[in-house]
Amino acid sequence: MNPVIVSLFVFFVPVVVFLYAPILYLSLRALDSFSPETLSLVPWNVIAFTYLQASVSAILSLVLGLLIALFVSENSFWGKRAISIFCEIVFFIPSILVVLSLLGTWGVQGWLGRTFGIVNFLGWNGILTGHVFLNFSLVYSNLLQALKELDRTEEKVALSLGASRWQVFREITLVKLKSAILQSLLLCFFYCSSSFIIVLMLGGAPRFSSLETAIYQAVKIDLDISLAILLAAIQLVVCLFLQFLRKPKREILMSSQGMERQTLFDLRSQRVRILATLIVWVVILGLVFLPLTHLIISGFSGVFKLDWWEFSSVLIRSIVLSFVVGCVATFLSLCGSYCVQHLNNSFLKQAVYFTTSLPIALSTMVTGLAIIVTFAKTDWFRNQMFGVVCIQALSILPLGFRILNEQFTKIELEIYQTAQSLGATQWQQLTCIEFPLLRRAISLVLVTGVGISLGESSSLLLFESQGRSTITLLLFKMMGKYRFEEAFTVGLILLILTASIFWIREKWLNLN
């Protein structure tokens, strides 16, 4: 049997069954739920707050990320490499660890909370800080890359014509970066509007609840599935719309002439440069460095309080689950990218592309609820991990597909033609040529999947029952019960695990 047909089948069957069908079913149920009675129960104030806090968080993240990216790209200063590293490591920190670190530092009893006399960190302060922590580094990385790729010819011409640097920045640089800035803003807005753990734990409910927490509440606490479906439908429509707006349209030009990149907006005054360096350091220290340091140091304080026997079974369960998720995600990504490489039918190719980008537009609660309403009565569903594996594997699919697809496109046509001329079948080409060439990329996707799954908590909270715990769930429960000393120890172990995984990933990426 043709491996392309097999891959197509293996890719589409699970995706149709566990993604398209549930989402479609959810949408149909949502149409049914549209009754005056259910509509009267919709918390419109929660919906308004969801998008208000997302807007403010996204704007703050954008401003911070843009300013730091500009400063880092245009200036040399003491600790530049360290600042870059801090801005990048935030990427792999799980949301629940962000909450733990921030509470430990900025909470009422935290280091800095006590120093600055903070009365209450929860609410707007907590939500904005948590969101900015997670998202400013996304903006920073995107815009730094865009700035590095920017062709500076127009800017140089404008400067040579006497325009001031502020005029050039405003009228030329920002215009060129407009697309990258808009993409970053929309992505931040999407992440902040579909954020769950940050709002749940730093919101200080009920004053500050979001759509995601309202869906969770409706499913887990009230078992009001009709309301949950309606809320999920609203979230789905908004997320799909954001995804549509976010279609990549970057027009960044490659830097010209192979020359070393020149800085045009560096701070000329040494005093101003020192002051700016200090400000950047203070922001990074307060937002990233000190909370993480506190987590690491406090992690040692709970070592003797933690029930290591219970914890080791939780750890093993987490690692096994993450490995399963990683394997499923890798396998799906491989099938999808193989299809794209070898299919001649452009409609099917587009279908694969669309499918691999769809999960980006879906929040955890929406996908989770869709799976719950579709499979609640089946035997599969009694195994709580079934839903978790579905959601997590689907969320990793877009990234996994992108990595493998990129590697597939690097295999030259001549290689396939040579193999064919030597009599190799498609299966033989797959096993003898493609697999060896893709081995590192496959491992990279697996490692990334494991890392993301280890730190994920939203789907686990949605599907968790009957006391079977994983490391993030255990952390959540400990924090909920204010057992912070043990929580810091568990948090430190999770941080070491995810950091190690992403360190391995970075090494492999650099080798590539």
Next chain:
Amino acid sequence: MAELKLKNIRVIRQRFELNIPSLSAHSGKILGVMGKSGCGKSTLLQVIAGFEKNMEGEIFLDEKEMTYIPAENRKMALVFQRPALFSQLTVLENVCFGLKIQHLPKNEQIARSLFWLKRLGLEHLKDFLPHQISGGEAQRVALARSVVVNFPVLLLDEPFSALDSQSRGESRKAVRDVVSEMGLIGVLVSHDLDDIKSVADDYCLMESGRIVKFETVKY
């Protein structure tokens, strides 16, 4: 007669070290700088324009030291290989750009810009956007934008490389005429000897960051 003078210019790069003990260019004339790719000629232009920060040496324009003056205050207009027109502005707005920076009245901006567009045979394109005109036309618009501001120095970095032979011929003529009519100090960087010989009055040959030959062009 105005003079642009370079003294003891030194820039250290990975592939070469730019080392120019002395070089000068005069008003109404074009100095050509020729050499293979990677010999440092574009770096030299960057140094003169004020974009190269890690340099040693001195630059004088009419006996006034320019070394530490920022690029936007040096009054040295740049034309690159790529026209680098501002994509959101029309041809007329592109040419007016430098005059707008100088806060000239709007009607004067338009009048001066239209003069140069007409001079270079581009008046009919004034309302077009950059992507709507050809490469040769765009390069001449870039030239118009650089001369309309009346700066004493015009720096050209491989301005004809991307043009076809007809456009090239037109652009070379335009550059030569503009420099001599306006009494500008022109510095032209190119790897093409034909470009140098048809436009420059004098030229120097660079190799590995150094000037190895200096000649006057014989027409």
Next chain:
Amino acid sequence: MKFLTAFLFCLSAVAEPLTVYTYDALTGKDSLGDLLQTEFKKKTGTDLKLIPFGSLGEALNQIVIEGESTKADFLLGVDNGFARRAIESGLFSPIAGKFFKKVDKDINLGSEKVFLPFDYSYLAFLFNNTSLKDKSLLNGGMTLAAFMTSPRIQKKIVIPDPRTSSLGYLFFRWTTEIASGIALKELWGTFLANLFTVSPDWSGAYGMFMKGETDWVLSYTTSRAYHLEKEKKTHYDYILFDDGHVIQIEGLAQVKFSRKTKLNEAFIELIVSDKIQESIPTMQWMYPIRKSVSLPASFSSLSIPKVREIKTDLTEVQRKKLLRDWSGWGRGRP
């Protein structure tokens, strides 16, 4: 053949453990759940399996989702706030009247006698006398409404979330007894603006209080007894309201799908037995439902508040609507 099948069926039923869904504070080492498991095994030779959930609501939802194929035989920890919801679910069958004879007449979880009480306590706001700076609220003559609207609380108070915690919900129902309509909304509006936060459950709220993040916490009068008995600390106390305090009564609910008749009866008997009831004060830190059980000295020193009954009954639909309204009452306030 039929007899053999029936025998094997009975055998398999006896060998299978008795499964109880409950909230997680009732499980774990040295908890009441631990004692129940030991005593049940001694009594019947069968294992008692306790499945912990984050809240009673989650445990009930799990039974709803599982339906007839649920493994649960009992739901342990149903309280007077939760009882209506449990009854409306239609998942529980009444417990035999004979077991109620051991329970004091004043303690009941509804006239339907579906749920069997096993402990109770009075809701109260605890404070730390050492760290509380403004003691003017303790001068007497205080009512719940006056306390909730007092600016002297200064955002140093935490309560469990009424949507997720049965204690929090009971407190909410307490407030519906002292105010209704606009007055209730105003009362909560002021109180929510003055709250440090709401915690998902009692243990989170109490943990915050013990860490010194707040001066006040919603808990029980018997929490003072814990600190007196275990820590020999006298500075944890509670404020008494002139208009009375609501009682929380916890009970046992039998799932109607359970067929393990003998084991079920054994478990119910165990819950109201001397052994378990005598352990309630020092394991649950609540009052036992049998007045004949002697209490530790720390309990004897507790002031017994006036009882405020929850007279009005709320259906499930009314409960959901009221809680949904509640979550919007604090919005817009600084």
